[in-house]
Amino acid sequence: MIKFHSFLSSVFLDICVKCGVCRDSCHVYLETGDLGKSPVYRLRVMQNIVKGKSITEDFEFLNIYECTLCGRCMEVCPFGISTIDFWEYLRGYVYSLGRNPENLNLITNSLQEFKNPYSMMAESRFDWIDYLGLENPPVSKKANIIYFVGCTPAFKGVCQEIAYASSLLLNKLNLNWSFLGNDEWCCGAPWIMAGSEEKAVEHAKHNVKLIEDLNANEVVTTCPSCYRMLKWKYPSLLGRKLGFKVLHITELIVEHINNLKPQSLINSTVTYHDPCELGRLGGIIRKPRLILKKFSKSFIELPTHGLSSECCGGGGLLQAVDNEVRVKVSQKRVKQALNIGAKILVTSCPSCKMTLRDGVSALESDLEVLDLTEFLIKTLNL
Numbered sequence: 235m236i237k238f239h240s241f242l243s244s245v246f247l248d249i250c251v252k253c254g255v256c257r258d259s260c261h262v263y264l265e266t267g268d269l270g271k272s273p274v275y276r277l278r279v280m281q282n283i284v285k286g287k288s289i290t291e292d293f294e295f296l297n298i299y300e301c302t303l304c305g306r307c308m309e310v311c312p313f314g315i316s317t318i319d320f321w322e323y324l325r326g327y328v329y330s331l332g333r334n335p336e337n338l339n340l341i342t343n344s345l346q347e348f349k350n351p352y353s354m355m356a357e358s359r360f361d362w363i364d365y366l367g368l369e370n371p372p373v374s375k376k377a378n379i380i381y382f383v384g385c386t387p388a389f390k391g392v393c394q395e396i397a398y399a400s401s402l403l404l405n406k407l408n409l410n411w412s413f414l415g416n417d418e419w420c421c422g423a424p425w426i427m428a429g430s431e432e433k434a435v436e437h438a439k440h441n442v443k444l445i446e447d448l449n450a451n452e453v454v455t456t457c458p459s460c461y462r463m464l465k466w467k468y469p470s471l472l473g474r475k476l477g478f479k480v481l482h483i484t485e486l487i488v489e490h491i492n493n494l495k496p497q498s499l500i501n502s503t504v505t506y507h508d509p510c511e512l513g514r515l516g517g518i519i520r521k522p523r524l525i526l527k528k529f530s531k532s533f534i535e536l537p538t539h540g541l542s543s544e545c546c547g548g549g550g551l552l553q554a555v556d557n558e559v560r561v562k563v564s565q566k567r568v569k570q571a572l573n574i575g576a577k578i579l580v581t582s583c584p585s586c587k588m589t590l591r592d593g594v595s596a597l598e599s600d601l602e603v604l605d606l607t608e609f610l611i612k613t614l615n616l
Contacts, residue, residue: 329429
């Protein structure tokens, strides 16, 4: 049984007339040409389930997860249907039946045992501090700001520089801040993506207690998934207002941008990839550009950007379901950057950085992919 969170959702499901406009905005459909992997087909499946028609074939369950949850289909829907809510409902339905794709179960088992999706021990969450030589790290201290690092910057080598760069920026701004330490759990976004809201609640309760016990006024994060979970999902899951404000680090940087003086502007042509969860789903589009235009000499937009930005392929746990499609989607985005003459592709998301680098590698390109925090510390000579 599909559980709707609001009456409006069920109304929207009936409104869909299967016009197919969303199909041509779907990265997975465009790469595979498989109508079964398109948004309009998933909505048809959902309508049938609501009417009591069960799905039974493995490929039907798999197709529900062949999606990056980027929200682009929602953006183009002429009726304004919040399709991303439907995809979460569908995943919840599949999870309740125990029919998740096998590789997805590896992630949920890891979340259950290790409280992160990478099967890493909690004691190693901050090993990057030693690897990268961050001096005098503030850990589990009462502070005005908590830096919620997230799992990907903590555990994935290609993204640990993001955590390091963010720490240097917080120090540069002389802010009173701290890490949560090894007790930090995954934000819970992978549980939502897998289909278990109940498990996500456990993570929300744990992390919120840690933060509120440290009397923090603000929580800053570099991960758009963490940002959306902390800012919007947590209050909804817990049914209460949180005792702290949530910021993505781009918002914090813009607040203090006058205190950051570039030592050297970047000469190379720079472009920016909007992370779907930060831009289209999080509403942060203008701020990263304000930063890039101040700290670079030549900034140029990708063909699609802002609300219409294309996905890098890295969202929605697609890597666990169909990594080949993920890399193809990434290659398309990288080619767009190369075609406009960009030498540096900047983004504001650890997952996007990791995925875009995979696309660069597949194309054997020399395009440099940086997180915005990494870009900044280069110009500040930190």
